[in-house]
Amino acid sequence: MHDKPQKPLLPHLSTGLIHHPYLAPSGFEAPQPGVFKASTVYFPSVAAMRQREWKDKSSYTYGLHGTPTTYLLEERLCALEGGLQCVLVPSGLAALALVALSVLTTGDEVLIPDNAYGPNKALAQGELRHFGISHRFYDPMDPEDLSRHITPQTRLVWLEAPGSVSMEFPNLPELVRRCRAHGVLCALDNTWGAGLAFKPFDLLEDAALTPSESGSQGSLSVDISAHALTKYPSGGGDVLMGSVITRDAALHLKIKLCHMRLGLGVAANDAETVLRSLPSMDLRYKAHDQTARALAAWWQTQSQCSQLMHPAFEGSPGHAHWQALCDRNTGQGLAAGLFSVMIDARFSQAQVDAFCDGLKLFKIGYSWGGPVSLVVPYDIASMRSTWPSHLRPGTLVRFSTGLESAHDLILDLHQAVQAHLPIA
Known part of the structure; x- marks a missing residue:
């Protein structure tokens, strides 16, 4: 007697749905980019897992470190402001905090314009002070006052153009020159300018600059641009997000590693909203x-x-x-x-x-x-x-x-x- 042929074993319905083999064909293009949501990212093998590198955007390792959606938004924001590297954070204030926590340590000093965004001043008066980081306020309308405030302990100078609420517009190139002359990092809250009113990394591209004034791109440039994407890039009053953009690779890596250690991430749908608004x-x-x-x-x-x-x-x-x-x-x-x-x-x-x-x-x-x-x-x-x-x-x-x-x-x-x- 011959045995009856056995039906192939079918997986349980839930297993079949989770591991369904169908993949949509590649080549789909539409006005809006796709949205990729992930915490876990799959690796084809253990060897691939060990070889992948997230720091240079050449591959994917974990949702917090980047997806096609966040990589795309970062690159478009770099094009907007003229930078080369970008990280995304959950708010504009988070961008300011990330800059401070990336480049300052106990014993350092940060200088802040007296007309700066209030929460940035509060951050210095609160958390930074608790960490042993001192701060002083300077008059942004007087470059000499900035120079007088810079000491050997000064590691970071914040700039705003214009100032918060009272709208004073400083001599931004001259303030950057003063920072360059003292070898101090300068970071700009560029939310108002938004990459449209002026380019933070090309403040005086046609000027005759000394080597200390011009960066690797040959122009007078801030070191860091922090941007509350909550404002004009979002445009809807419905998204909280910020960015930190740089041109210097070593400085960017320092910021990116701090960004990773702090576990800062943005939601894919928020990134999608900003991408939709940018055009x-x-x-x-x-x-x-x-x-x-x-x-x-x-x-x-x-x-x-x-x-x-x-x-x-x-x-x-x-x-x-x-x-x-x-x-x-x-x-x-x-x-x-x-x-x-x-x-x-x-x-x-x-x-x-x-x-x-x-x-x-x-x-x-x-x-x-x-x-x-x-x-x-x-x-x-x-x-x-x-x-x-x-x-x-x-x-x-x-x-x-x-x-x-x-x-x-x-x-x-x-x-x-x-x-x-x-x-x-």
């Missing part, structure tokens, strides 16, 4: 800029405004420096969608707050770069070591323009001013 970034940035200029010009006609702080406007602190860096070639330099006004001191804080509350299109909220216009009143006295001599008395209000009609926004400003900031 429209130039158009959006210019639209924000034009609307901000229209609103700033309107404020100049209002007696309630004692001072306008917008780098592209003559009379604004550091306007000449903005013009030299951002407007040197075409006469059509960019200036983002951010500006502040000083409401005359005759109006109380309560009146200014009521004005902000009375706006209908402007929402009260932090951040900027999204589609909705924002407004925030600030207490500058609590944010600076001393009241800046170039600022008039009053209450500062910062505006971030969205993508609404400039005409509609001006009507909104007008009704709120009439209702809450009346001229006696």
Whole structure:
């Protein structure tokens, strides 16, 4: 008697679904890149696992170290800012913290502009101080003051252009030159410029530079650019992400190893969102800029405004420096969608707050770069070591323009001013 032929053993349904052999054909192309999500990354063999290297993006080892999605975003951001290497972090503040933790150690000192982004100052006053890293604040509008503050313990100088909230635009190339002359690393918070208003790694590409001033690329350059991708690269007010970009390979490796040890990563869908927004970034940035200029010009006609702080406007602190860096070639330099006004001191804080509350299109909220216009009143006295001599008395209000009609926004400003900031 012959045995009946046996049916091939079929795996359990769950096993079959997990190990299904089908692979989609290669060659698929579409406007948006694919999204790769992974913690675990497969290796074809133990030998391949031991040979793979994640530091140079030549292969994949673990989701935290990079996927095709994050590699692509990093490379596009390098193209945007003119850098050569990039790492992604979960927020703009995380980018600032990563820079500090990568290059500073106990006994070192960091110099920070007195008008810097507040959380960066708080980081120095908190965690960095706990680690034995000292800090001092310098006047970014006075390069001599920066030089006076640099000591043998200074390892890092932060730069911002323009300054946070009060919008002073420093002589950025000169500040970088001072850092170069002292052999000190300089890092720029480039969120405002975003790689569009100016190139942080090519500040004076046509200038005659000494070897100490020019990097390997032959141009006056910051060492590190930190960028809150939360703002213009995202553009939707719905993503928190930051980047740290460099040109120097050894410096990048130091940052990347610290990045790995801290376990910093970004979600694939967040990276996808920024990738989707990047193609429209130039158009959006210019639209924000034009609307901000229209609103700033309107404020100049209002007696309630004692001072306008917008780098592209003559009379604004550091306007000449903005013009030299951002407007040197075409006469059509960019200036983002951010500006502040000083409401005359005759109006109380309560009146200014009521004005902000009375706006209908402007929402009260932090951040900027999204589609909705924002407004925030600030207490500058609590944010600076001393009241800046170039600022008039009053209450500062910062505006971030969205993508609404400039005409509609001006009507909104007008009704709120009439209702809450009346001229006696």
